[in-house]
Amino acid sequence: MDLDLARKILAEQPFSRLLGARLTAFGDGEATLEVDIRPELLQQYGFVHGGVVSYAADNTLTLAAGTVVGPGLITSGFTIDYLRPATGEVLRAHAEVVRAGRTRVVCRCDVSTVSVDGDETLCAVAQGNIAVIESKG
Structure with a gap:
């Protein structure tokens, strides 16, 4: 799967689409997704929900996982x-594959915010188990 197909799937x-998510990097076991932080994505304290x-x-x-x-x-x-x-201008998630098996892929992800000055602040970490529901060919 290439960047164009991944962007099509996301779209x-x-x-x-509602969140305005965009895929900014995709390949070699890694992916990066961004969402602009806007008022309707905040909770009552002014942080990203x-x-x-x-x-x-x-x-x-x-x-x-799709990259592999x-x-x-x-x-x-x-x-x-x-x-x-999470506060700032952009929410950025970057994930990488830890292990890819035939039916499951384990990945980890760092979610950061990016300030108007470009400074990144780590706000969450995640690990996931991704199931393969269709084979490549």
């Missing part, structure tokens, strides 16, 4: 630890 997800942070981790874990096993994947489970409130 087919209504929720990803945990559901948005989880979405970013979930999709990026699966996208990273192709499309036809679905998240079978993941854990996330929120380290600090």
